[in-house]
Amino acid sequence: MPIEDYYSKSESANVTFGPKQLRFSAALVKKYDLSNYKHARIGIDSELRRIYFAFQESGGPGIAKFWGRAEKKSGSKNIAMGSIYSDYDWLAPMQKEKDPAKRQFELEVIDPLDTEIYPKYKYFVTVGYAWAPDRNFHDESNYPEEPGVYRLKKDGEVVRIGETNNLSRRLKDHLKDFHGEVDTFDFEIVANDEERKAEQKRLFETFRAxxxxxxxxxxxxS
Incomplete structure (x- = not known):
């Protein structure tokens, strides 16, 4: 078996951020039957840090090209991302990341319940840390022990943003301090101290804006 065929059949099904484009692996192209598509519609959700995709045969204004890597016959395909990288500060670091594993993300299918919100798109990639679904703030069994960034909420409104090396311990403190002022919370698991602080700062800036x-x-x- 030619070496390029071996790699195209053995690689994982993921989306990889490169310096100028996103690369959809051959396994991913095969999994979702994307090989015949020539164009991609792209949507951005900065709050959830998601990139949305819909693949199509024809182009048009604002539609990106979706092309194959014919030179290696690997079956993978690419989407140019240069201008999008520069428009969103949470995407730009992907261009400079040296560790290939940190540049790879899973392509997910949009839940049918979300099609009214994102009617034009079928797939999405969550870049970086993913938020856990909202949890009941008054049930301490919901508190994770891991380090991370969290948002306390009341009736859907974010009322506090914070970061900690132990979410459970911090949330128990808040339960005493803010009883009655919070009903749910969500969180991201972020192990690195500097990355947690940077993520908290980003959330503060987004909220203030x-x-x-x-x-x-x-x-x-603050």
């Missing part, structure tokens, strides 16, 4: 202040249970000088 959208609302004009920090969440009401955060010290407003």
């Amino acid at each position: 959208n609302v004009g202040r920090l969440p009401k249970l955060n010290p407003q000088a």
Whole structure:
């Protein structure tokens, strides 16, 4: 078996960020039967850090090209991402990441329940840390022991953003301090201390840009 055939059949089904484009592995192209598509519609959700995709045969304004790597006959395909990288600060680091494993992400199919929200798209990639679904703040069994970034909520509104090396311990403290002011929370598992602080800063900046202040249970000088 030629070596290029071996790699194309053995590689994992993932999307890899490269310096100028996203690469859809041969296994992924085969899994979702994407080989005949020539174009891709791309959508961005900065809050969830997701990139949405819909593959199609014809192009048009704002539609990216989806082309194969014919030179290696691997079956993988690419989408140019240069301008999108520069538009979103949470995507830009992917261009500089040296560890290939940290540049690879899973392509997921949009849940049918979400098709009303994202009617044009069928797939998405969550870049970086993924948020866990909302959990009941008053049930301590919901508190993870891992390090991470969290958001406390009341009636769907984010009322506090924080980071900690032990989510369970911090959330138990908040349960005493903010009883009645919080009903749910969500979180991201982020092991690295510097990355947690950077993610918290990003969330603060995004919230302030959208609302004009920090969440009401955060010290407003943060």
